[in-house]
Amino acid sequence: MLALAYFPLYYDLGRHPIQLWDESRQAVNAVEMLRSGNWLVTHFEGQPDLWNTKPPLLIWLQALSLYFFGFSELAVRLPTALATGGTILIVYFFAARTLRRPLVGFLAGLVLVTSLGYVRLHVARTGDYDALLTFFQTLLWSSLYRYLVAGRKREAALLAVAITGAILTKGVAGVLGLPALFVYVLYRRRLGWLLRQPSFYMAAGSTVLIVAGYYGLREWAAAGYWAAVQQNELGGRFDTVLSGHQHPSDYYILAMQELRFTPWHWVLLPTLVLAWSQSRRPLQHAVVLLALFSIVWLVVISNAQTKLEWYDAPVYPALSLLVGLGLWWLGRAVVLTYFATPHSKWLGASALLIFVFYAPYQRVLEQIREYRYSDYGLGPNARIGSYLRQLHHDQPLADSLQVLYPGGYDARLTYYQLTSTQRFQKHVTIISPGAQKTLRPRQVVVVCDPNEALRLDSLYQTVPLHSAENCNTLLILRSR
Structure with a gap:
């Protein structure tokens, strides 16, 4: 799976130039942080950056990458590369170890790296916030599932790491997955149990302490930061249209159907139907969690006034795992029905795998090759x-x-x-x-x-x- 994921995620990753808007802004923040030695306040052109008000976890990682590997496009994107690789591994091991279905993890990983909404500029192919945010959101829902099953302190610690990392990556966007997880806890009837766990309070307390500590220190170091956060994140993007990014409420759903998650969106409904015919409750619970996370996230961003095409990035790992389950159920039914001997079953399964993934895999590679010659719609100075x-x-x-x-x-x-x-x-x-x-x-x-x-x-x-x-x-x- 990792070998097949290499080309969509990493091939030519350092070839196309730094992109306008967010990636270049973060790259400048990282360079100035490295040169000034000020690791608390991000700067742009020598001044505290109050336009980009997100916490600096990504900037810290990029500055460290530039320090160790030199100034290059690949160094700017190395944190993204690590985040996408980590996301693939979380999806695989969640299926393989938690659900006891390694093949589902393999299929889900291939679905994710052939989803154009994920393998694209501003997400998996550039040094932007969204790949790192997606990594922490994937760690969040997978850790919650295991915590409700086993109640181990290790999973509570991972929950704290996930939500803290998500907030320190993209501010308010880091908490958008929490409503879905709360609904899932109610569905599992585990709220009372959760509220009796000391490890839960330790995880929540450490998250609040770290996040509040950062925002407090940042405001103390350069006054006006918290007001800029309120203006930009706590109301501005949700209540008003910023920079002309206005779209209808079905913008994300239509985009996924038409390009970003095609052809995999056709498998989602059969997956939900097949889940209820399974005798294993853990699989049903996983389907509910993945569906809730994806639906609630899409509902929240669809009701925001500002809609940007990469805001849906965190749902793709969850949707890919749903599709992986559906492909596994459907593929197993076909193989068991039409192939009698063990040898023919392996041949049939391999043929189905190639048939299903060949066109989506080729399409994502073609998109990457197009980046070499594209001006990204930015005109003659783009390259x-x-x-x-x-x-x-x-x-x-x-x-x-x-x-x-x-x-x-x-x-x-x-x-x-x-x-x-x-x-x-x-x-x-x-x-x-x-x-x-x-x-x-x-x-x-x-x-x-x-x-x-x-x-x-x-x-x-x-x-x-x-x-x-x-x-x-x-x-x-x-x-x-």
Whole structure:
């Protein structure tokens, strides 16, 4: 399973450049944290970051990764890579050890890595919050299931780790899974038992202490943080539409049906029906837990005014496990019905596996290959990061660059400006179109926008030094 998961999760993971908006913002936070030594207050362009108000667990991990492995796209995404691998393992071992169905874990893992809603930019393929949040949410529901069965202190400790890690990863989003788990506890009639467990109170108390301690220290270190959290997380995204991200209430369900969880969504209803025909209660309880978690999470995010396409990421491991159970029940029925001998059963099962997974697996690999050449809908400057990397390889002596940028917010350029000196041995200066007239002879200019290239050509005589993708490096000779 891990070998098959490698290509969807890790192939070309460091190839595509740092992405605009969240990934680049976090990358800048991590670089500035590493250089300033301030591990409590995240900074952006030298100022406390009150736009990105999420707690810094991901930033801490990225800063450590950059420290040990150097400034690269892969280092920024290493925490995501660890989180996706950990999520796959939790799903597998939950099926194999808790439900005693290893094949279900294998099938569920393959469903997860062939789900385009999970193996995509902003989740499993970039250094964003959602893969790490998904890991902790998966650890949360799997640990609760085992805790209600066995009542071990180890599972209570894992519950504390899961909810604390989820909150320190993405703030308020870290608690969105709790209503479903509360309903599940009521369904299992274990609320009274739970409230009598000292280990439960120790887990809850440690979580409250750590989370409250962080928010209190953060506000003490840089006043205004808590007000920004209230504005951005405790009401803003749920009650109002931010940045034009408004969609109808069925946005996530339709997206999963049309692309993000196809064709696996067809197996969900048969799984729920087959679950009630099983004699093993643990399997039925697991189905209820997985279904409750997925439904409640989708209901909550569907009722928020701001809807972003990656908000549904935490439901995919639970849905994949449901599909894994359904495929196992359906596949077993087919094999037992149409294949008589043990040898033919193995052949039949293998043929079914290839038939079911070949097209989804091929589709997710095609999506990854498309990332190599895509501008991600961001225009001609989208691949400036990969171009700077190639320019360093082809023109190592060009050590001072003026990068033309049309203006506006772009944390990608901030990240590459901060890291190019150490990574590429190049000093990068970002200049706006209005400053083109200030260029001097013998300066080296990088331009990716064809309109800006034409304007530059109208102002100066230039000599081309390098060209790749849609970017050009030019040497300024003299004014026209």
